Amino acid sequence: MAPLWLGVVPFGVAYAVLARDAGLSLLETQALSVLVFAGSAQLSAVGLFGAGAAGLEIVLTTLLLNVRHVLYGMALGRTVRLTSRQRPVAAYFLTDEAFGVAAASQRRTFAFLLGTELSLFATWNLATLGGGLLGAATPSPAELGLDFVFPLAFIALLVPLVRTRVELAVALASGVVAYVLARSLPGGLPILLTGVGGSLLGAWLTRTTPAPPAIDPASAIREVA
């Protein structure tokens, strides 16, 4: 399981470097990792901050990206017994990786779930701190072209998710539509419209699939955010 924690580190560093590049202070960069603790949503948020998107657009993009946690929570809630006091704690620290580990493990207790979650929380926040300091020490991020880390990171997140023809079609269509929309619409609107439209397209194209795709712990681990 060690590769899981190691995999979080470069992602956290990349996030923090980009956050500093987008003009966030060290405190603001760290606050997102403590208070939101959702890698892909944090990364997209700093990209949108940098592009001057409205706060509401950033919040709605975050909702769109994180609403998949509803499915993880439901799968976990069926297998791990949680009291009403434990539930909000388990929910606050829940991530794809923690879900993947907990779902794949035989030890389905609150203590094991929380231990997994907190170890990922600590790793993510230390990587954020390291990346934030690194970003401050980098003399000219623009000259180095560090903004290129942003599309690269999302390519790295996207590619492992694309396994079927429909998934490839949705990815290509979304990429083209967002590119076209971004030429005329400001801020985060192209991402939001494309995110909803592309997901509707995927759900419609798979309408004849008898059962919805089961939540596979291995794929949750691969989703890395």
Add this chain to the structure above:
Amino acid sequence: MSFWATVAGMLVVTFGSRYAGLALRAEPPPFWQRFLHFVPIAVFAALVTPSLAGPSGEGEMRLAAAALAAGAAWWTRQLWVALAVGMGVFWLLRIPL
């Protein structure tokens, strides 16, 4: 909306999604389960293409580096390898010959 108001909004929608799943007993209809499955694919793709070319007129180099990074992500499924390949190729291509 100020930075901190935006962060508060992000906190609410993220915690809300995580808590709702643990607290809910009913499953969403199959169509919406499939919708949720495609959300990361659609959003990640939508985040890539508008930012790919960049502001500095080095679009072709970045496109080539991104294609190799995508290949590296496909083969290794490791984020850090894709970042290293993409940035490494980009920096190599930028060296003036």
